[in-house]
Amino acid sequence: ASPLVVAVSTTLSAKRGLLIRNRTQFEEARHLDAVIFDKTGTLTKGDFGVTDIEAASAHTEEEVLRLAAAVETASQHPLARGILREAEARKLTLPEVVDFASITGVGLEGQVEGGHVQVVSPRYIREHELSIDEMAFDRLSAAGKTVVFTVRDGDLVGMIALADMVRDEAKETVRALKDRGVRSIMLTGDNRKVADWVASQLHIEEVYAEVLPDDKSRQVQTVQADGSKVAMVGDGINDAPALAQADVGIAIGSGTDVAVETADIVLVRSNPKDVLSILDLSRNTYNKMI
Numbered sequence: 001a002s003p004l005v006v007a008v009s010t011t012l013s014a015k016r017g018l019l020i021r022n023r024t025q026f027e028e029a030r031h032l033d034a035v036i037f038d039k040t041g042t043l044t045k046g047d048f049g050v051t052d053i054e055a056a057s058a059h060t061e062e063e064v065l066r067l068a069a070a071v072e073t074a075s076q077h078p079l080a081r082g083i084l085r086e087a088e089a090r091k092l093t094l095p096e097v098v099d100f101a102s103i104t105g106v107g108l109e110g111q112v113e114g115g116h117v118q119v120v121s122p123r124y125i126r127e128h129e130l131s132i133d134e135m136a137f138d139r140l141s142a143a144g145k146t147v148v149f150t151v152r153d154g155d156l157v158g159m160i161a162l163a164d165m166v167r168d169e170a171k172e173t174v175r176a177l178k179d180r181g182v183r184s185i186m187l188t189g190d191n192r193k194v195a196d197w198v199a200s201q202l203h204i205e206e207v208y209a210e211v212l213p214d215d216k217s218r219q220v221q222t223v224q225a226d227g228s229k230v231a232m233v234g235d236g237i238n239d240a241p242a243l244a245q246a247d248v249g250i251a252i253g254s255g256t257d258v259a260v261e262t263a264d265i266v267l268v269r270s271n272p273k274d275v276l277s278i279l280d281l282s283r284n285t286y287n288k289m290i
């Protein structure tokens with residue numbers, strides 16, 4: 001592209017809320033076959049609210065929430081914010097926690113009042129064969145709610161369900177990509193049922209769920225294996241390797257610094273719909289002038 005055309009496209013892209021950090025990759029965007037979207041914080045608002053708390057026998061709802069919230073004070077995860085907001089609304093006094101540790105892609109843990117408390121994912125519960133109220137869990141996750149479990153000294157205390165909201169713009173984006181002949185794919189660390197529910201709202205047919213952070217970039221490679229050109233859109237620390245692996249890495253502007261710094265293009269308005277502008281501008285800028 002001539003310097004003049006590039007300058008014009010830079011102005012246009014800035015107007016459309018795009019920060020282009022890597023022009024070569026932006027140029028590649030006109031050849032995209034697929035866009036992989038992270039779920040939480042990208043296709044959804046990433047703003048969780050607690051909807052249900054189920055206590056295991058001999059425990060109370062308050063105990064489930066109090067222990068979880070105490071441990072979540074150490075986390076920046078959107079789930080942590082939702083749990084802490086609920087504990088605050090109920091004016092719970094939180095016990096002191098020491099020795100926090102995060103369990104990547106699973107949750108986190110700490111020492112509370114002489115006990116060891118963990119807040120963990122369904123996958124972790126399954127792998128450690130802890131028994132839970134399966135009916136309640138199935139009902140909540142089939143409704144698209146993310147469920148986390150409070151565990152103390154290896155025993156289940158209860159589960160907390162949290163709801164996030166699907167972004168309206170995400171649905172339009174998926175449809176418009178389809179019109180342009182581009183596949184949409186969802187990639188998430190969240191539970192299969194929740195992922196399927198969100199995907200059905202957005203009419204996304206390809207879904208990879210319960211993907212551990214380390215496996216996200218491998219999943220991108222799998223999609224690239226047949227020669228497909230792939231963009232990845234994400235917001236989290238755990239999305240950074242996948243953003244780097246993709247042919248075009250796109251970060252949500254309000255996302256974590258690590259994601260923004262790894263990306264080729266940043267969506268300054270944090271609107272997934274701006275992915276369409278990338279495609280259109282890239283096609284208009286580079287297709288005309290060969």
Ligand code: ADP
Nearest residue numbers: 040075077080105106107119121148188189190
């Ligand atoms: P995503 O791909 O949707 O951004 P993550 O990899 O961040 O998902 O998290 C995957 C799963 O791990 C979550 O759905 C949740 O079950 C669990 N998890 C991660 N962080 C936390 C946390 N701070 N508290 C509780 N659970 C967590």
Ligand code: MG
Nearest residue numbers: 038040041236
């Ligand atoms: Mg995310």
